Amino acid sequence: MIRMRESVGSTRDREAVNSIRQSDAIAVERTLAGERDAFRVLVERHSRQLFRLAYRMTGNENDAEEVVQEAFLRAYRNLAQFGARANFGTWTYRIAANYAIDRMRQKRGEDARRILPGGASEETEQDAMNLVADERPSPDRLAVNAELRKKMKEALATLTWSERTAFVMRHWEGCAIEEIAKVLKSTSGAAKNTVFRSVQKLRRALEPYVGTRGALQTKAAGAAPESPAGTEP
Amino acid sequence: MNHLGEMELIAYRDGETARREAIAGHLAECPECRAELERIDAVLSALNAMPVPERGEDYGRRVWQQIAPRLPEKAGHWWQQWFEPRRWVALGSVAALVIATFIAGRRTSHDGRGFPPASAAQVRERVLVVAVGEHLGRSEMVLMELSNAEPGGSAQKRIDISAEQKRAEELLDENRLYRETAQRQGDAGLASVLDELERVLLDVAHSPQEITPAQLETIQQRMEARGILFKIRVVGRELQEKQNKSKAVPEETGSKTRERNKA
Numbered sequence: 295m296i297r298m299r300e301s302v303g304s305t306r307d308r309e310a311v312n313s314i315r316q317s318d319a320i321a322v323e324r325t326l327a328g329e330r331d332a333f334r335v336l337v338e339r340h341s342r343q344l345f346r347l348a349y350r351m352t353g354n355e356n357d358a359e360e361v362v363q364e365a366f367l368r369a370y371r372n373l374a375q376f377g378a379r380a381n382f383g384t385w386t387y388r389i390a391a392n393y394a395i396d397r398m399r400q401k402r403g404e405d406a407r408r409i410l411p412g413g414a415s416e417e418t419e420q421d422a423m424n425l426v427a428d429e430r431p432s433p434d435r436l437a438v439n440a441e442l443r444k445k446m447k448e449a450l451a452t453l454t455w456s457e458r459t460a461f462v463m464r465h466w467e468g469c470a471i472e473e474i475a476k477v478l479k480s481t482s483g484a485a486k487n488t489v490f491r492s493v494q495k496l497r498r499a500l501e502p503y504v505g506t507r508g509a510l511q512t513k514a515a516g517a518a519p520e521s522p523a524g525t526e527p
Numbered sequence: 528m529n530h531l532g533e534m535e536l537i538a539y540r541d542g543e544t545a546r547r548e549a550i551a552g553h554l555a556e557c558p559e560c561r562a563e564l565e566r567i568d569a570v571l572s573a574l575n576a577m578p579v580p581e582r583g584e585d586y587g588r589r590v591w592q593q594i595a596p597r598l599p600e601k602a603g604h605w606w607q608q609w610f611e612p613r614r615w616v617a618l619g620s621v622a623a624l625v626i627a628t629f630i631a632g633r634r635t636s637h638d639g640r641g642f643p644p645a646s647a648a649q650v651r652e653r654v655l656v657v658a659v660g661e662h663l664g665r666s667e668m669v670l671m672e673l674s675n676a677e678p679g680g681s682a683q684k685r686i687d688i689s690a691e692q693k694r695a696e697e698l699l700d701e702n703r704l705y706r707e708t709a710q711r712q713g714d715a716g717l718a719s720v721l722d723e724l725e726r727v728l729l730d731v732a733h734s735p736q737e738i739t740p741a742q743l744e745t746i747q748q749r750m751e752a753r754g755i756l757f758k759i760r761v762v763g764r765e766l767q768e769k770q771n772k773s774k775a776v777p778e779e780t781g782s783k784t785r786e787r788n789k790a
Contacts, residue, residue: 330601337594349580496574
């Protein structure tokens with residue numbers, strides 16, 4: 295089961311989660327009984343959460359939208375398999391993660407073939423890295439952020455899809471190791487190692503560009519640190 | 528004092544260690560390990576600062592509007608999707624492809640007229656060339672219609688694209704099959720164009736049945752940005768040339784044989 299860090303707190307939170315699960319179960323039953331509109335409740339309730347996961351996995355809004363839609367279509371077609379499982383959110387989450395992995399694998403192959411003039415890839419403008427917020431857009435800060443964005447993009451590109459999935463699910467979505475293992479179709483131990491490897495790779499690549507409290511290094515763009523280690527292709 | 532390993536520190540930060548108290552005790556006494564943990568934390572915090580584009584409260588409703596027309600009548604079993612009419616169209620295409628391959632294979636392998644026997648791979652390729660050529664032609668028609676569509680004056684607030692949408696949905700299933708086949712046969716160029724076509728068809732299929740002029744313009748701009756019509760035409764022409772070539776070879780061989788027989 296997916297464990298969201300923010301949802302394991304108070305008793306009130308737990309009650310809210312249980313209430314949503316119960317109403318999800320009712321909506322699933324009604325959908326299976328032929329009430330197609332009951333599925334609408336589930337779509338409206340879980341779309342934003344799925345979009346967040348999909349966007350972080352794909353780094354692209356269009357792909358994320360496609361993943362969300364495809365996840366719900368697959369969930370609807372296979373709803374009988376869901377049956378009495380307790381958590382519809384978890385189930386669709388897993389469907390979306392699996393589809394996102396397939397989509398990214400396919401896309402990486404395409405991107406390798408399709409390089410635009412000037413070396414920029416087609417998705418540059420919509421890439422997640424370009425959306426890193428600038429708290430104080432001074433020229434120095436903008437230069438440093440641009441450098442960091444570039445390095446983050448390079449660092450994430452060095453991860454395999456299973457590493458990226460593990461990292462997104464663990465560190466951005468707060469999923470339990472067991473849930474990551476199910477998506478990666480591996481054991482908990484292997485999933486834990488994958489999470490570790492992803493953090494290790496990102497750390498090697500980004501540490502020289504990041505301050506000690508998560509702030510950006512306030513070096514001018516021209517004084518970027520030396521090449522980080524661990525940027526293997 | 529033995530320092531903590533990187534894996535232990537990452538596991539500690541994630542709350543994934545059974546030795547939590549022992550590690551906390553070590554960190555309290557060891558400034559080097561504390562500094563190491565801070566460095567790990569700094570990288571992860573920087574990554575956490577990456578925002579996700581906001582989706583408004585009505586996002587779920589929009590997703591529903593996009594998927595609702597594509598849902599089968601009843602939810603449930605995966606196999607039910609194979610009984611949808613549009614699946615039968617795709618299945619029909621595949622069946623035709625298989626039968627054509629079989630017949631072509633028999634003709635070429637048992638031909639008593641002295642034609643050089645074509646390998647199964649060649650036959651498959653020829654059949655694929657014909658089928659994909661036709662598929663691209665049909666796709667081009669749909670995209671051309673959308674590309675040339677114009678709102679009927681400023682008074683028209685909505686444009687009905689339900690007919691194009693239905694055709695795009697039917698083409699999608701075929702497109703997937705041809706793309707997978709091209710990938711399996713190692714034709715990366717064709718697979719890539721078919722993949723791009725699939726995205727455009729998906730865009731159309733996922734749009735509402737009635738769209739605003741602005742939405743139409745967005746679809747047209749996306750098509751233009753991808754240069755999909757141009758790519759389809761180029762690939763279509765290449766396939767046509769291939770088809771002509773494969774037709775010409777047996778004829779040429781046949782006439783040579785006839786000449787040889789005359790002599």
